[in-house]
Amino acid sequence: MSEYTITFIKNEQPKEKPDSDHLPFGKFFTDHMFIQDYSEEKGWHNPRIVPYQPLVIDPAAMIFHYGQTIFEGLKAYRTAEGNVQLFRPDKNMERLNRSNRRMCIPEVDEEFAIDAIKHLLHIDQEWVPSAPGTSLYIRPFIIATEPFLGVRPSKNYQFIVILSPVGAYYESGINPVKIAVENNYVRAVKGGTGEAKTAGNYASSLIAQEVADKEGYAQVLWLDGLEKKYIEEVGSMNVFFKVNGKVITPALNGSILEGVTRNSVIQMLKHWDIPVEERKISMEELYDHYINGELEEAFGSGTAAVISPIGELAWNNEHMIINDGKTGAISSKLYQTLTGIQYGTVKDPFNWVVKVK
Template sequence: MSAYTITYIKNENKKEKPDFDNLAFGKYFTDHMFILDYSEQKEWHNARIVPYKPLQLDPAAIVFHYGQTVFEGLKAYKTKSGDIQLFRPNKNMERLNRSNERMCIPEIDEEFAIEAIKNLVEIDKDWVPDAPGTSLYIRPFIISTEPYLGVSPSSTYQFIIILSPVGAYYEEGINPVRIAVENEFVRAVKGGTGEAKTAGNYASSLKAQEMVSNKGYAQVLWLDGIEKKYIEEVGSMNVFFVINDEVITPELNGSILNGVTRNSVITLLNHWNIPVKERKITMEEIYEYAQNGELKEAFGAGTAAVISPIGELSWNDKKIEINDGKTGKISFDLYETLTGIQYGRDEDIFDWIVKVKF
């Protein structure tokens, strides 16, 4: 596939750009998008960048009825010198193919997918914001397009990439958020699709999110779907706890997403000689650690928010305040280091950055 030429149709009706100093998350979209088709006869073919516009799909397309779809999320960052760069896009494309395998979707050529992203970002480079904390969010996704109401994998697909200039995911930014532990609903179970980035996982989270939002909480802390006692994720992010001088994060178990930021956090902690363990951990443990003064920090880690400190957990009518509701040192250092690498302020000693060449 990497030998394919990407055709380009210029958008002659450019959109008015939003105020880059006042960006919401995921509300605005750039002038172009990338599309790649799949059929069983031709496999992946017809790579093209075209004006951003609505898709035309048959009402019987499998994606609408059985949710056979996957997606990814990564960002392009503008450096002080004006360069535009991506953060570990190879990890996103590797995970996309793991999701593809789980959802019976044909594999994508990962190197070509990265080239497609770079080409699209280059064409819409004027949409990459440069205000502090802003970036260009990149959403690659695959949808099943065959019109068929039988429950089976599609024979046709589209791989699409769209771009969106974004500000902070949470209004609070690096300031701690309040989180409610969910005891009734579950996000995923081992053997399900929890470790795949597929739409159904997020649809199933909406009810619990709506309920806690009405109570003033920013997100849900998800427990396992079987015993409902082991911690899994916070919202759509991986979660970490600083217990005394050690960092603990739930181990990957088949229902937890293998986050790119999660992997980067673990790499940085190891580099800093801060002990980090991936293991099962219960809310009972967290409550006891808090009662004993051993719970020092907690934070979520994900592409959208990077690092989101947790200032309070609500669990079984108990309020667990963490670090007096303030951002902890490890959370802050991780945020500063990751964003420093992403925006080119700090040296990339791990070879994580991919430049978009103009």
């Protein structure tokens, strides 16, 4: 039983809900939000659910100056029976605290954080859309709020959860995308913050994404920051390659974010007796597999898109067309099974689903 009691202030001016058949990603927000404060004297305290509203923060708050912040991303799904459920929220809260430790932010009570999310979902449950492929995106985040310009960890924080009804991350659905291998910019290095889910990692990736967009690519494939040789992530997703019947994914090395979907994919592949390896893989090795006709599939994995097949990789003026630019059998099976578990249409052999109501 949690030691916290969540207070609630109802939004007396609820918003008009968007058309669930035409939902962009991350544009609309629900009627309420969760907030909890932290101070050195009290620790985490004063949890509350209040109407969705702008934050009032001092201009000297340390989040603005030194980027001390972390966030998470997970979803709530509406089943055919009308129930609402979560997918592995415990893994998201574990990762939230790993990010907290790396960014010198006080850890939260993981069990209470899940309870708070459930409470917020119960209040805003009518915002969970029911159209095929839609869900309610959940964004927990923590920001440093102490007004101070010295360089040290903040003494005050806010833990906030907001909700956003969303459609598919990629409007084209589960169709292969074109990816450019990034040779100039670096996303993260071992010893840095790459394994934490913190805002700066994403800000530093935007310039490469802009270049890729102009050249007609959906995302970039990131290489390691030291040798610019070994594959790390694709955009903000983990990445997998099927080579000669075996699935290979870059090993966690201190600069790669440990994705919840990544973990789920690995467990699912093992459950299906499909060989899977977590290890270093270079672009040279991948290209050799491609030339030899051994590169059978490639895909990214993440909460927003679930599975995103890769149909083409552009590297050193070479255009590697994977599986004739079509969605592969493993990518499709993973997508159908994972989303089936999330929406309650496929049996969950792993006990990953958590019921909200």
